[in-house]
Amino acid sequence: MTRIAFLGLGAMGRRMAARLLAAGHPLTVWNRSPQAADALRALGAQVAASPRAAVAGAEVVISMVFDDAASRRVWLDPQDGALAGLAPAAIAIESSTVTPGWISELATAASARGVAFVDVPVAGSRPQAEAGQLIFMAGGETDTVERVTPLLRTMGSALHHVGPVGSGAWLKLAVNALFGTQVAAMAEVLAQLRAAGLDAPRALDALRAMPVTSPAAAGAAALMLAADYRPQAPVDLIAKDLGYALASSAQPLPLTQAVAERFAAARRAGYGGDNLVAVARLYH
Numbered sequence: 001m002t003r004i005a006f007l008g009l010g011a012m013g014r015r016m017a018a019r020l021l022a023a024g025h026p027l028t029v030w031n032r033s034p035q036a037a038d039a040l041r042a043l044g045a046q047v048a049a050s051p052r053a054a055v056a057g058a059e060v061v062i063s064m065v066f067d068d069a070a071s072r073r074v075w076l077d078p079q080d081g082a083l084a085g086l087a088p089a090a091i092a093i094e095s096s097t098v099t100p101g102w103i104s105e106l107a108t109a110a111s112a113r114g115v116a117f118v119d120v121p122v123a124g125s126r127p128q129a130e131a132g133q134l135i136f137m138a139g140g141e142t143d144t145v146e147r148v149t150p151l152l153r154t155m156g157s158a159l160h161h162v163g164p165v166g167s168g169a170w171l172k173l174a175v176n177a178l179f180g181t182q183v184a185a186m187a188e189v190l191a192q193l194r195a196a197g198l199d200a201p202r203a204l205d206a207l208r209a210m211p212v213t214s215p216a217a218a219g220a221a222a223l224m225l226a227a228d229y230r231p232q233a234p235v236d237l238i239a240k241d242l243g244y245a246l247a248s249s250a251q252p253l254p255l256t257q258a259v260a261e262r263f264a265a266a267r268r269a270g271y272g273g274d275n276l277v278a279v280a281r282l283y284h
Helices: 013-022 034-043 068-076 100-112 126-131 142-153 167-195 200-208 215-225 235-248 254-268 276-283
Strands: 004-007 027-030 060-063 091-094 116-119 134-139 156-163
Touching (some): 004 013, 068 091, 116 142, 142 156, 167 215, 235 276, 254 276
Parallel strands (some): 004 027, 091 116, 134 156
16 A cells, blocks of 8 residues: 555545545545534544654645635645655645646656656536546656655546646646636526527537537536535636636637636635536626
């Protein structure tokens, strides 16, 4: 079994960590709000007071936090950062959705300490994390990715090694931009059909039967029609990720910009904590 430290126990992190515990791995966890670790402690995890304390003796460290700033604090904080506490033989994994620029900086810092590093963000939300059905997108050296693949497979159903360090971060931003675009488009399509007097559920049945409607778009539409806005991937997160995609790209992204503006409007309307399908509420 691999000695693991898991940093960040939000909605995704605590579910991923629980999968590692269930697989029998010795696990130490840390979260900024300590009470988030209570359930994992009850399952057998050790709880550390800081990221640096959590990684003592760890062979693999996984971070799953909100953004660049949180990731920087977790890894590089002068007092409690995890990187300074890692043994040179350890592997650092950043699974948060962060910018490729920050990944490059973090990889350089890890290399300076002799620590192997991979960026491995995930596709999937809370149900997939709980069921161990996440899809991983890995950026890093082939041998490092191969070393962590069995471990990642305990939390996911597939792993795609897409290139060198930073490639996972780039692909994750593209995936979320594509998903956000489909959700925003479906919200507008349903609003248009309703305004035209069509029965929305019947229209959706027809749309589902057509190859232009992806499973993700159809699933989002069903949640919109049910007015089910319980958070899985919240508006706040997709808005952050779209902002990262725009800020990181040297290529103009006018469509992504338009979609980002719709989710920014949803945040201003007070829907930031709702599932991203709440963008449909802008049309009500």
